[in-house]
Amino acid sequence: xxxxxxxxxxxxxxxxxxxxxxxxxxxxxxxxxxxxxxxxxxxxxxxxxxxxxxxxxxxxxxxxxxxxxxxxxxxxxxxxxxxxxxxxxxxxxxxxxxxxxxxxxxxxxxxxxxxxxxxxxxxxxxxxxxxxxxxxxxxxxxxxxxxxxxxxxxxxxxxxxxxxxxxxxxxxxxxxxxxxxxxxxxxxxxxxxxxxxxxxxxxxxxxxxxxxxxxxxxxxxxxxxxxxxxxxxxxxxxxxxxxxxxxxxxxxxxxxxxxxxxxxxxxxxxxxxxxxxxxxxxxxxxxxxxxxxxxxxxx
Numbered sequence: 001x002x003x004x005x006x007x008x009x010x011x012x013x014x015x016x017x018x019x020x021x022x023x024x025x026x027x028x029x030x031x032x033x034x035x036x037x038x039x040x041x042x043x044x045x046x047x048x049x050x051x052x053x054x055x056x057x058x059x060x061x062x063x064x065x066x067x068x069x070x071x072x073x074x075x076x077x078x079x080x081x082x083x084x085x086x087x088x089x090x091x092x093x094x095x096x097x098x099x100x101x102x103x104x105x106x107x108x109x110x111x112x113x114x115x116x117x118x119x120x121x122x123x124x125x126x127x128x129x130x131x132x133x134x135x136x137x138x139x140x141x142x143x144x145x146x147x148x149x150x151x152x153x154x155x156x157x158x159x160x161x162x163x164x165x166x167x168x169x170x171x172x173x174x175x176x177x178x179x180x181x182x183x184x185x186x187x188x189x190x191x192x193x194x195x196x197x198x199x200x201x202x203x204x205x206x207x208x209x210x211x212x213x214x215x216x217x218x219x220x221x222x223x224x225x226x227x228x229x230x231x232x233x234x235x236x237x238x239x240x241x242x243x244x245x246x247x248x249x250x251x252x253x254x255x256x257x258x259x260x261x262x263x264x265x266x267x268x269x270x271x272x273x274x275x276x277x278x279x280x281x282x283x284x285x286x287x288x289x290x291x292x293x294x295x296x297x298x299x
Contacts, residue, residue, distance in 0.1 A: 002035060002057045002078060010047050012040040014084070021074060021297075024081060025065040026125060028218040029267045031074025031297065033060075040084045042159075042184055049182075050157040052078050059155075060296065061182045063099060063130030067221045071267045073298030082129055085184070090115075093190050094148065099129030099183045103136070111202060116193030117146050122202040123209040125221065129183035133176045134292075135169050139205055143186075144169035150186040152176065159184065172225055172292055214252040217260035223274060224257065224289040232289055233257030236277055239284040246273040271295065 007015050015037050021030035035057075039045040052059045058077030062068065065081070082100040089096045090113050097106045107122040120141025124131065131143050132150055147164045154160075168175040176183055209215070224232035236242070236256035244251045248265030251273065252258040259273055278289050 002052060002055050006051060006055070007035070007037070007048075010044055010051070012044040013048060014038040014040070021065070021070045021079070024062075025068060025070055025220075026218060027069055027220045027265075027267075027270065028261050029072070029265060029270065030070030031072045031267075033075050033079035035078045037078060037080050038084050039080065039082070042085065045080070045082075045085070045182075045184070046153060046157045046159065048078075048080065049153060049155070053156060063127035063133070063183075064102065064125070066126045066130065067134065067136075067293050069220055069267050069270050069293055069295045071271075071295065071297035071299050075297045082127065082182075093192065094187060095190065096185055096187045097128045098185045099127060099132075101128045102126075103128065103131055107202065110190055111195055111198045114193055114195045114198070115190035116198050117141075117190040118188065119198060119201045119205060123206050128186050132167075132183045132186050133174060134172045135174050136172075139208070142169075144174075146188045146190060148187045148189045150176075151184040152181040153184055154179075154181055212255055214254040214258050214260050217252070217262055219252070219258050219260045220270070220293045222257050223259050223277075223291060223293050225292045227287050227289065230285075230287065231257075235281050235285050235287060235289065239277075239280045241277055241280055244273070244276070246276065249273050251277065267295075267297070268299070 018032045019036040020032050022028050060075050061080045063082055085098040085100040087098045088101050088109050103121045103124045103126050107118045110118045120139050124136055124138055135143050149161050149163045151161050233256040241251050242256050243253050247269030248263035249259055249269040250262050252260045281289050
C-alpha cells in the first residue's frame with residue numbers, strides 16, 4: 001500500500017486521507033477513500049499510477065463522479081479524481097480537452113469558436129473522460145459522432161493514443177471500459193457554424209433538460225439504460241413507481257428515469273430502490289431494466 005511519504009515526493013499532486021467521497025459525488029452519497037489524490041499534470045498522474053502498481057495499491061479513477069454511486073463503505077486503496085486536469089485547446093475545427101474538463105465548459109468553448117456538433121452535450125453533468133468512457137449522449141448525439149482520438153493510460157502508467165475506429169463504441173460503452181484504461185485527453189472534430197445559432201440550440205436543449213429533469217436534487221443522472229424499443233422512464237411510470245421512496249432516495253416525480261436524494265439518502269438506499277424498480281418493472285412489463293449508473297465501492 002502507498003505510504004504518505006512516497007506521495008509527498010510527487011509534485012503537482014494534492015492528497016487527502018480517509019476523505020468522504022460524498023463531498024464529490026453528484027448523489028451526495030459515498031463512504032471514505034483511503035487515499036484521494038488530485039493530480040494537476042499528466043506527469044503527476046503517470047508517476048502516481050506507476051507508484052501505485054509498484055506498491056500493489058488498488059486504484060480507482062473517477063472523472064466528475066456524476067453517473068456514479070459510491071457505496072457507503074467507501075473505496076479501499078487509492079482513488080484518483082481527474083478534475084484538475086481540465087485544459088482545453090482549440091486548433092482550427094479541432095478541440096482537444098483533458099479528461100477532467102467539464103462537458104458544459106467544452107461545449108461553451110466550441111460555441112465561442114463558432115464550432116458546431118457538440119451542442120448535444122451542453123447539459124450533460126460530466127467530464128470529458130467519463131463521457132468518452134461511457135460514450136455519453138443526449139438528444140440524438142453521442143461522443144462517438146465527434147471523437148477523433150483519445151490519449152489513454154494503461155495500468156502500468158504507459159500512455160498511447162486510440163483512434164475513434166479502435167474505440168469499439170456502443171450504447172453507453174467503449175473499449176476504455178473493456179480494458180480498464182484511463183482517458184487522459186480527447187480530440188474532437190467539429191464543423192464551422194454560426195455562434196448565435198449554436199447558442200440558441202444549446203439554450204433550447206438546456207431548457208428541455210431543466211423542464212423535464214429533477215436538477216434541483218442530487219442524483220446520479222439517468223439510472224437505467226434504454227431498453228431496445230422502449231424508454232426506461234416510461235416503463236417505470238407505467239409500473240406506478242414515481243414517488244416511491246426507500247430511505248432518503250426516491251424515484252423522481254418529475255422524471256421517472258431519475259432517482260433523487262431528497263433527504264440524506266445513502267448508497268444503500270439507492271441500491272435497494274434500484275433493485276425494487278427492476279423487480280416491479282419486470283413484473284409489470286416483462287422487461288428487465290439494466291443500470292446505466294456505475295456502482296462501486298464497499299457496502
